[in-house]
Amino acid sequence: xxxxxxxxxxxxxxxxxxxxxKTRLARDIGVVPAWHFYRTTVTKIVRDIGEDPRWQTLLAxxxxxxxxxxxxxxxxxxxxxxxxxxxxxxxGRLMSQLPAGPVVMIGGDSPGITKAHIAEAFKTLGxxxxxxxxxxxxxxxxxxxxxxxxxxxxFQNVRWSTxxxxxxxxxxxxxxxxxxxxxxxxxxxxxxxxEWKAALTTQGLL
Numbered sequence: 634x635x636x637x638x639x640x641x642x643x644x645x646x647x648x649x650x651x652x653x654x655k656t657r658l659a660r661d662i663g664v665v666p667a668w669h670f671y672r673t674t675v676t677k678i679v680r681d682i683g684e685d686p687r688w689q690t691l692l693a694x695x696x697x698x699x700x701x702x703x704x705x706x707x708x709x710x711x712x713x714x715x716x717x718x719x720x721x722x723x724x725g726r727l728m729s730q731l732p733a734g735p736v737v738m739i740g741g742d743s744p745g746i747t748k749a750h751i752a753e754a755f756k757t758l759g760x761x762x763x764x765x766x767x768x769x770x771x772x773x774x775x776x777x778x779x780x781x782x783x784x785x786x787x788f789q790n791v792r793w794s795t796x797x798x799x800x801x802x803x804x805x806x807x808x809x810x811x812x813x814x815x816x817x818x819x820x821x822x823x824x825x826x827x828e829w830k831a832a833l834t835t836q837g838l839l
Contacts, residue, residue, distance in 0.1 A: 661824070
């Protein structure tokens with residue numbers, strides 16, 4: 634009797650080199666604060682959701698530096714290279730090459746992602762072909778595919794880092810059963826960061 638394939642959570646992340654991460658945010662708030670924000674956000678995401686036994690967490694790292702990444706990334710979590718190309722090329726390649734089972738991908742740009750968000754995405758893929766977590770800026774903070782009976786290529790001809798990112802991707806999903814989750818904020822600019830902090834203050838969380 635065969636067991637069901639293990640769901641896989643892929644965190645698309647970068648080696649946190651100062652001046653090489655959150656460059657748009659750095660233009661607004663400075664290189665060091667942007668670098669600190671990125672390190673803090675990714676560390677918290679990994680700590681909060683990376684250890685859950687309901688899924689296997691993989692770190693898709695760019696640039697991939699193998700064992701030298703251990704100073705930042707937990708050594709017990711599997712790491713894979715993102716490879717070459719734009720974001721769509723890299724995500725599409727991972728979606729097609731990973732072992733069987735549903736895959737959910739997130740980035741390090743949306744603080745506050747919880748285990749409940751990931752669990753909801755995988756539960757959704759029990760019925761749907763694809764799941765998206767829309768971002769307020771027109772992109773998405775989460776994307777997942779059931780990948781059965783085949784892996785659809787949904788990341789071609791997408792205008793990345795624009796207000797059209799989600800709508801372009803959805804144009805590639807017209808033959809799929811798609812479900813969207815709650816909208817959240819990606820933190821790409823200083824204005825995004827201030828809006829996020831204001832929301833936390835209103836909720837009494839900051």
